[in-house]
Amino acid sequence: QSQLVESGGGLVQPGGSLRLSCVTSGLTAGHEAIGWFRQAPGKEREGVACISATGVVTDYSNSVVGRFTISRDHAKATVTLQMNSLNPDDTSVYYCAAGPSCFGTLDLPSQYSNWGQGTQVTVSS
Numbered sequence: 001q002s003q004l005v006e007s008g009g010g011l012v013q014p015g016g017s018l019r020l021s022c023v024t025s026g027l028t029a030g031h032e033a034i035g036w037f038r039q040a041p042g043k044e045r046e047g048v049a050c051i052s053a054t055g056v057v058t059d060y061s062n063s064v065v066g067r068f069t070i071s072r073d074h075a076k077a078t079v080t081l082q083m084n085s086l087n088p089d090d091t092s093v094y095y096c097a098a099g100p101s102c103f104g105t106l107d108l109p110s111q112y113s114n115w116g117q118g119t120q121v122t123v124s125s
Contacts, residue, residue: 002026005022007020009121013124022078024096036095040093047061059103081096096116
């Protein structure tokens with residue numbers, strides 16, 4: 001059974017950086033793309049970044065492009081989200097999940113499954 005576990009959240013000042021990790025296990029063949037999503041209180045879940053099963057294809061939401069970088073280490077079964085130039089609008093609970101591909105799926109969280117428990121990111125001075 002697939003399992004994803006996030007870590008790395010915390011409190012950071014505006015302009016700072018954080019690195020989130022998603023450790024994966026038991027991913028199902030054909031459902032190995034990994035997406036990062038976030039959800040703030042009272043808001044819908046928002047796709048942030050995704051990476052394909054091979055790691056070759058990545059996609060980012062307009063709100064984070066140029067600031068966030070997604071990568072994966074197959075040997076460690078880990079997908080990392082490096083977040084730079086953070087601002088208060090990035091405050092949210094961040095989740096990783098497994099999906100079928102990284103082509104146009106950031107707007108379709110329903111295509112993802114095996115959601116992790118989430119990790120809180122708070123950007124505040």
